[in-house]
Amino acid sequence: MANIISPFEDPSTRLSAGRFGMLIFIASLAMIFAASILGVMVVRLDDEGVWPPAGMPALPLALFWSSMVLIASSGTQVLASRAAARGQGGALRGWMLVTLALAITFLVMQGWAWSELVDRGLDFSRHLYAWTFYFLTGLHAVHVIGGIIPMFFVTVRAVRLGYTAENHRGVAYVAMYWHFLDVAWLTLYLTLLWGVSDFA
Numbered sequence: 001m002a003n004i005i006s007p008f009e010d011p012s013t014r015l016s017a018g019r020f021g022m023l024i025f026i027a028s029l030a031m032i033f034a035a036s037i038l039g040v041m042v043v044r045l046d047d048e049g050v051w052p053p054a055g056m057p058a059l060p061l062a063l064f065w066s067s068m069v070l071i072a073s074s075g076t077q078v079l080a081s082r083a084a085a086r087g088q089g090g091a092l093r094g095w096m097l098v099t100l101a102l103a104i105t106f107l108v109m110q111g112w113a114w115s116e117l118v119d120r121g122l123d124f125s126r127h128l129y130a131w132t133f134y135f136l137t138g139l140h141a142v143h144v145i146g147g148i149i150p151m152f153f154v155t156v157r158a159v160r161l162g163y164t165a166e167n168h169r170g171v172a173y174v175a176m177y178w179h180f181l182d183v184a185w186l187t188l189y190l191t192l193l194w195g196v197s198d199f200a
Helices: 011-046 062-085 089-119 128-159 169-195
Strands: none
Touching: 011 128, 011 169, 062 089, 062 128, 062 169, 089 128, 089 169, 128 169
């Protein structure tokens, strides 16, 4: 009887299959974000008032700087992925540690922005402006936490030099998800800026 060899025993085939699965997962998340943004746009266009309303704080500058941090983390993740593909364990370890630190920094800065707005009187009971802000940023923050958890385990394995050029699927999957969160956040941030513009 002939031995049956599964194609998924080949590391490159398993990587391709995993990437396809991640694309399906990301596509489903993209629909959630797209629906949320559409909902916010409908709320904003239906409100003929000025955003932010009188007495409400403007968007904090921390959102801009946190965006820069997130973009930087996406760049370091690219460098980590390249190092993994080349089998450069030391470089992979360093870039994953930097990426993880930037990811956590982004989350902390988002919390700082929330705290600043709460201290300045922006709460859900005041206006839909507050609701849309907390809804969009909160939705993204939840997914960031969901990305930091696997990133932490991938980083731990990278520190232990557990990845090779032939087998670095964890790095590849985390990179795909993190780049998606980067694009999602920039889209959300631009939506928030659009919402407070005069031509919205």
